[in-house]
Amino acid sequence: MTNTSDAARAYSRANGERFLEELFETLRIPSLSGDPAHKGDIRRMAEWYAQHLSGLGLQNVQVMETAGHPVVYGEWLGAGANKPTVLVYGHYDVVPALMEDGWDTNPFEPTIKDGKIYARGATDDKGQLFIHVKALESYLKTAGAAPVNVKILLEGEEEVSSPNLMPFIEAHQELLKCDLCVISDTSMRTIDDPAILHSLRGMTYIEIEVEGPREDLHSGLWGGAAHNPANALVEILAKLYNADNTIAVPGFYDDVVPLTAEERAMIAKTDLTPEQFMQSTGVPQVWGDANFNIRERIAARPTLDINGLWSGWSGPGPKTIIPHKAGAKVSSRLVGNQDPHDIFEKLKAYIESITPPTVKVNVSLLTTGKPALFPFDTPVMQAAARAYEKGWGAKPIFTRGGGSIPIVAEIADLMHIPVVMMGYGLDDDGLHSPNERYTIEMFHRGIETAIVYLEELANM
């Protein structure tokens, strides 16, 4: 039996070169969301996608305004009310890229070398989001219909923390109503090890400032009876960890969902050796909580890292002062079901409780993100696994991502739907770095996988 997905896959293979050329058009538009100078490029990019989606036969295509950069929306609802509706989320904005940062080629003129596309946004996220657009096209241009209803939502502010996305979704819940959300904005270890993420870490990011004297003091005239705020700060920060590298903040682990034996067995398959970890990072030795393997530590367990430290004199040579203040940026990567605001309160209370009365401390919240944790024995997850097996050609693992995409948990919570993270990138694609790249084969196999997924969703 020839089913419609076979025809769509054949179409996608036959049109692979043109798909790439279209992707290159998107990569040439420097849609930097963080730089006001590129506001026009962001708009041009949104309009490009809208025009493209309309051209493919999607309906109700709109460039929709928000308080910031616009959202692009388009839908194909021809599968009917009896079939599931999938919401594809992607983002069309990118982070900055300058030749002087170390790019070998123009970051906004895609260049192919050794089967890879070098360009800003190639993997994050223009290359990955386009996979879903081309999968839908492949159905519409062959069978004239897709197996399920598809809504496409493209954001232009992901790289600046999506300040306007949740208000947009809240305001358009009827329009966006769906049964699941698919996001392709993550990665796998190697091309033969596809991964479906069922978890992302969340975040509580704080700033700590310790104040001592009114102004910098001469360390000779006053040193010995003034508690140096830099000394006080390091004493406070050193108490954030226990000797066994667990976090000392009372109640910190209270809401952590324990890893099941089944999940640990699955994670063990993707564990790194100490040598691999040392080679990837350059650290002299692996560190962490000895009760968990390396993959668990970096993806399935919460952390508490100092991201920045400052006090007094950091220029060349000596300066003999007692600084009047000292500060640190500290962030915690959270796992399900830790609540970022609860963790903030616990951090703040603990830091205040261990601050001696010889200095003053101020703990402020910079940003939060909820962790996401989805079960993977659900129909939509199992359908995704089958899609990789048939479309990609390899059985995927369900794994956890150590990073944070706060909108994943927010979308799931607000819309009461599962979010399936089918990453079509590679771990070493260098996103946000110079020479960001995307493997062409990943793009093509991704489209075939996405094609199969729509069919699998119809057959759940």
Add this chain to the structure above:
Amino acid sequence: MTNTSDAARAYSRANGERFLEELFETLRIPSLSGDPAHKGDIRRMAEWYAQHLSGLGLQNVQVMETAGHPVVYGEWLGAGANKPTVLVYGHYDVVPALMEDGWDTNPFEPTIKDGKIYARGATDDKGQLFIHVKALESYLKTAGAAPVNVKILLEGEEEVSSPNLMPFIEAHQELLKCDLCVISDTSMRTIDDPAILHSLRGMTYIEIEVEGPREDLHSGLWGGAAHNPANALVEILAKLYNADNTIAVPGFYDDVVPLTAEERAMIAKTDLTPEQFMQSTGVPQVWGDANFNIRERIAARPTLDINGLWSGWSGPGPKTIIPHKAGAKVSSRLVGNQDPHDIFEKLKAYIESITPPTVKVNVSLLTTGKPALFPFDTPVMQAAARAYEKGWGAKPIFTRGGGSIPIVAEIADLMHIPVVMMGYGLDDDGLHSPNERYTIEMFHRGIETAIVYLEELANM
């Protein structure tokens, strides 16, 4: 009996206005030693002093070259070989001063307000060094001779750590041969509480750098198994102190000369109340080693202060990195008989011993200064005490200075002579700050005290 010091004192009072005008001439020359643009001013200043000393009848007056800024030398040896020779040390260079730093008046146009001279260098050290010049003049212009032999050595690099002074002294030991050295470059609490410093703290100033990963890591992708070097640094720094605010470095206190009961009784007279300390510094509470009073902590006990801290991101907002390195500047104020190099070795060994193998550490020495500690029951010290009693009009206390003037110990060690620190400044003169000031009455009483001191030295 009218002795020669009475005549000299009368002369100094009669000529007080002119002395001030001459001092103002020196304050108008911006002799900044740290700024190459002021090299010509430094030279002009040195030549002004040389010409002035020659005009007063000193002999062998020279502007002597060093590898840096020149030294001014002059001598009056008419008292003969049976009389002591006193070497007066002062420095004619100043630190920078700009109106935009907060000066109310031009820092290089001395301005009198409420009995004080506002100008850069007014108290540090042009005002204080000139006291000795004018004391000698007062003898030479009345009796035609001073009670003792006087050598004057004026340095032009004190504010840049005197890199060329000790080589200069070593190369001219015969020229500079003397029985004691007098330095007026310190201060007293109030005009009625003169102080003779018999001790200064020394210094060991180090930089600590902790390295972790090869480059900054994404805290989501790698956090949990990479020891964050900023976390490692704070853990190391927190171990520098014990819970009782004593320094935890093994052997740190080994060579500290214990305070005698007599000295503690004397120091107790100059102790500060917690309220005074809090008001002066703005700290919320006094800190330190409870076994010592506040004055002892800030002047007679060693310290270990963080002078600077840096790592990762200190700009606005969050940045989710594990920094690849973290650093600190740390300095210890030392007391007799701690050796700065021995303390460096102890610090380095301790820091290395507490650094975990999950990071690398580098401890480097930035600068050292020997502490100075002189007994005060010696003839030259007791003569100084009598000079204040008779010349200043108040009995001085012998006290310790918390700051560091490394050349004091170096001169004493090299020349095997005592150094007497007769400070004629006030603690709140604001040296190195905007609106540096010097009380005119201090200048005149200083000259009379210096006059009496030369006589007391002759009568030892």
